[in-house]
Amino acid sequence: MNKSVSIITDLDGSKIALINDIRFKSRKGIDWNEVEQYLKEYIGEYFEISETSEKIYIGSDFPDEFSHSNDTKGLKGANMKAKANITPAIGELIQIASEKAQYPDYKNKHGAKAQFGWYRYNTRFGIPVYDEDGNLERYNIFSTRMLVRCDADGKLYLYDLVRTKKETSKPHEQ
Incomplete structure (x- = not known):
């Protein structure tokens, strides 16, 4: 088990992966090649x-797509x-x-990679904030x-993590 990550359950019953190992700390930007x-x-x-008990494999296309996709290039600040x-x-x-959903290949963007279908799942994580x-x-x-692609071999492969967005806090009801 990865000791730098803990899985907790929030008050709504949703799981969150708390990440304690901050590898990329640069304020000027991220070295996506690294x-x-x-x-x-x-x-x-x-x-x-x-x-769902589905196995998600990590293929050779994942590192490049994660690091250099249009989604990644569009990220700024805390989301990046x-x-x-x-x-x-x-x-x-x-x-x-959670929340598995099947999605089409919009505008035939992924061509042969998408011919057996795409799935999307939602997931959440926490990044620590430290004081001075x-x-x-x-x-x-x-x-x-x-974003998960279904391959010709019937296996599911992680393709990218997209739409990374900081959640806004819910105001406390009095």
Whole structure:
């Protein structure tokens, strides 16, 4: 089990992967080539979604797509840093994925890669926020959509994590 990631359940019963290993701390930007190299360590592995018992494999196309997709290029600020730092939690994010939905290949964007279908799942994670003294202050919670392609071999392959977005807090009711 990955000790730098914990899975918790929020008050609504939804799972969140809390990430404690912040690998990419740069304020100027993220070296996405470095992220891609780190993700290559996952190639050939698979993880099971708890909700559906489906096995999601990590193929050789995942590191490049994750690091250099249009979705990644469009990220800024906290959302960009969050996407880069979910890398140690790929297995946990797959494990807690929920709300499976089948999606078409919009505008035939993926061609041959999409001929056997696409699925999307929702998943959530937390990134720590530290104070000036390095003490944990809180976790910022983010949501992301897991894009999974169905291959000719019938296996499901993680393709990208898209729409990484910080969740806004719900005001406390009095």
